[in-house]
Amino acid sequence: MKIDNSLPLEYSTEENRLKILGFWIFLGAEIMLFGTLFASYFTLVDRTAGGPDGAEIFKITPVLIETIVLLTSSFTIGLAIHAMRLGKKKAMLAFLGVTLLLGAGFLGVEIYEFVHYVHEGAGIQTSAFTSILLTTLGTHGAHVTLGFFWGLFILLQVKKRGLTPETANKSFIFSLYWHFLDVVWIFIFSFIYLKGMM
């Protein structure tokens, strides 16, 4: 294995560099996945079949909390990668820990929201609108849930093995995933929630 010490750890071998490129290609596919969900959402948004529409069930407070929490977690995972590049393992783990706590907080609010929707009579089978709404939000939420556990295992591994080309590479790829989820949320926030409450 050829290690180039002039580059950050996560890029230090060719395999690492290619893994990062490969993950970007996966993210390209994820953009298209969420594109299809948004296409279906915009098509079905007015098909409420006598059930509630967005303006009736969306509440600004939980949505704002989710947005701020996710934006902040995207910032802290960026700081974690920055600390990692400085070789500061403790700071990196602290920022990663904060990121995961914020991720868990986001999920908590989202679960509360889903319970609220069902109480308002907007279950997944109520109308075409509620089906695509909960499918789109749920797909994003499932990604965050997966990311939470992925990040947790990376945290444990870095703690155990320290910052090596391998663990640094995994951490960096995880940070790409987490930032991407924040980008998707920005579109959900703008074109599902704010558009629905406008």
Place this chain on the structure above:
Amino acid sequence: MKELFPAKQVMGFVFSLILTAVALLVYFMDMSFELGMTVLLVTAFIQAGLQLVVFMHAGESEDKAAIYTNVYYGLFIALVTIFGTLLCMIWGYI
């Protein structure tokens, strides 16, 4: 402590909060649908670009060209899917 908070990322975070606040104007102010959608489109895409460049370091390695090509391709397909669907399912019938 200070070295752990690089100015570029702190500024990026502050800017993303400002963009969120601007997007919120469509909720708190009375706007026409067209104006509101314009505000949302502008803030959302700037926000996405900010994440990509400032936080995801999309342009830092020698694979920069491949990474950007791939992101633009994904975005192109997503937008064609969304607007193509709107055209044949909604707008075509008005």
